[in-house]
Amino acid sequence: xxxxxxxxxxxxxxxxxxxxxxYLANTSGWLMTELGRAPWVVYGVMKIEDAISPxxxxxxxxxxxxxxxxxxxxxxxxxxxxxxxxxxxxPSLSEPVEPASSFDLMPAAQPAQD
Amino acid sequence: xxxxxxxxxxxxxxxxxxxxxxxxxxxxxxxxPFLSKHSDSETQDRFRRTMINTIGPHWDANEVWLLTxxxxxxxxxxxxxxxxxxxxxxxxxxxxxxxxxxxxxxxxRSKDENPKWRKLxxxxxxxxxxxxxxxxxxxxxxxxxxxxxxxxxxxxxxxFTLLNPYSIVAGLDTVLTFALYGAIFxxxxxxxxxxxxxxxxxxxxxxxxxxxxxxxxxxxxxxxDILTKLGVNPGVIPITGVVAFLLSYYFIRRKQMGWAFILVxxxxxxxFISEFLILFPRVMVSSLNPEWSLTIYNASSxxxxxxxxxxxxxxxxxxxLAYQGWSYWVFRRRISGSPEELTY
Numbered sequence: 001x002x003x004x005x006x007x008x009x010x011x012x013x014x015x016x017x018x019x020x021x022x023y024l025a026n027t028s029g030w031l032m033t034e035l036g037r038a039p040w041v042v043y044g045v046m047k048i049e050d051a052i053s054p055x056x057x058x059x060x061x062x063x064x065x066x067x068x069x070x071x072x073x074x075x076x077x078x079x080x081x082x083x084x085x086x087x088x089x090x091p092s093l094s095e096p097v098e099p100a101s102s103f104d105l106m107p108a109a110q111p112a113q114d
Numbered sequence: 115x116x117x118x119x120x121x122x123x124x125x126x127x128x129x130x131x132x133x134x135x136x137x138x139x140x141x142x143x144x145x146x147p148f149l150s151k152h153s154d155s156e157t158q159d160r161f162r163r164t165m166i167n168t169i170g171p172h173w174d175a176n177e178v179w180l181l182t183x184x185x186x187x188x189x190x191x192x193x194x195x196x197x198x199x200x201x202x203x204x205x206x207x208x209x210x211x212x213x214x215x216x217x218x219x220x221x222x223r224s225k226d227e228n229p230k231w232r233k234l235x236x237x238x239x240x241x242x243x244x245x246x247x248x249x250x251x252x253x254x255x256x257x258x259x260x261x262x263x264x265x266x267x268x269x270x271x272x273x274f275t276l277l278n279p280y281s282i283v284a285g286l287d288t289v290l291t292f293a294l295y296g297a298i299f300x301x302x303x304x305x306x307x308x309x310x311x312x313x314x315x316x317x318x319x320x321x322x323x324x325x326x327x328x329x330x331x332x333x334x335x336x337x338x339d340i341l342t343k344l345g346v347n348p349g350v351i352p353i354t355g356v357v358a359f360l361l362s363y364y365f366i367r368r369k370q371m372g373w374a375f376i377l378v379x380x381x382x383x384x385x386f387i388s389e390f391l392i393l394f395p396r397v398m399v400s401s402l403n404p405e406w407s408l409t410i411y412n413a414s415s416x417x418x419x420x421x422x423x424x425x426x427x428x429x430x431x432x433x434x435l436a437y438q439g440w441s442y443w444v445f446r447r448r449i450s451g452s453p454e455e456l457t458y
Contacts, residue, residue, distance in 0.1 A: 053196070053200035053203070054200075054266075054268055055200045055201060055203075055268050055269050055270070056200050056203050060203060060204065064203075064204075064207045067207070067211065068211070071211055071214060071215065075214075075215075075218055078218070078222060081226075082222065082225055082226065085226065086225075
């Protein structure tokens with residue numbers, strides 16, 4: 001395994017795809033909690049059927065579920081577009097890491113001169 | 115004073131804090147397409163960035179007041195939360211969708227040069243600011259106007275029940291007042307042409323905002339039970355609110371925007387305090403039967419929950435107030451609009 005990662009070309013090819021892993025882990029964790037709790041919304045206290053709003057129709061819930069999914073899907077497309085753009089551009093080495101801000105209250109600490 | 119009353123006051127403070135803070139950043143968002151107009155697209159973009167940078171470090175912290183108010187409502191008065199969030203379901207969906215795209219738009223719009231990209235997010239900022247201002251005005255008017263709530267605390271109306279003459283005027287009032295408030299904030303936080311445009315916008319917006327506010331005030335006597343709750347003379351708080359608003363014009367004309375800002379902030383705060391005074395001890399008025407209104411007693415959670423929450427609030431509210439105040443102090447300078455100081 002260590003030899004594989006010594007081969008930098010191989011590692012660099014793999015790394016971009018690992019960006020997806022924390023998202024996968026996070027989402028799987030949520031799915032696990034939410035599905036694993038069924039049929040309870042509050043474990044041992046309240047069942048899902050007792051928690052449903054009597055005045056909100058199933059159609060309405062479906063509509064908002066689809067709408068929120070579409071909103072988040074569009075945001076995901078925009079995010080991937082930006083991530084890709086900045087990844088291809090690479091780090092800009094000429095700019096300081098901390099952006100200089102002219103409305104800083106206090107001047108940045110000067111490095112000690114010795 | 116019992117804990118139910120304390121939590122009514124705390125939630126009122128959270129909502130009022132939200133309107134006083136987020137009011138001006140909604141206003142800036144609403145004014146974005148209008149005050150930035152310029153034949154040169156680069157200058158127009160710089161004006162827009164200048165405007166967004168005035169609220170850039172603050173809008174999300176301001177919005178947290180709404181989340182906290184919603185959270186406190188859920189914990190202290192679960193029946194209020196359940197009836198309102200189920201009853202106003204579609205309206206709150208629109209609110210949430212608008213706030214989602216607005217928040218992303220501030221962060222994304224300047225991250226790409228493409229004019230289409232920027233136009234898309236600028237539209238999101240405008241809609242994401244104007245729509246919540248309108249919806250929140252409508253929603254808050256309905257709490258006090260009364261909506262059909264039955265004996266089981268269920269909302270029996272539809273989305274369109276929420277759109278009545280009183281709530282629509284209230285929605286228009288929040289939109290216009292927040293636009294005015296935003297213009298004053300911009301005049302306070304910018305320099306040069308953007309500042310001049312904001313000063314002009316404040317002068318122009320004041321009268322329409324006043325007219326709609328007065329209309330709303332008169333309608334309040336017909337559409338709510340202010341007469342039985344506060345009386346013909348509504349008392350010192352609503353009157354102070356109106357006087358503060360009237361006085362603000364003097365300072366807008368003299369371009370003393372700090373004073374104008376404080377006065378409009380007071381008028382917004384006092385308008386909502388007045389509303390909560392009419393509401394108390396109810397939290398949602400039932401238009402079907404006064405007996406079925408939700409109150410701080412029939413809608414509250416257990417005394418134990420209220421006690422625990424009180425302790426938590428006493429510890430954390432001062433912390434939140436301190437860091438938020440500090441953020442305004444750190445970013446207190448005006449923004450000239452030179453490219454190197456524009457972060458957003």
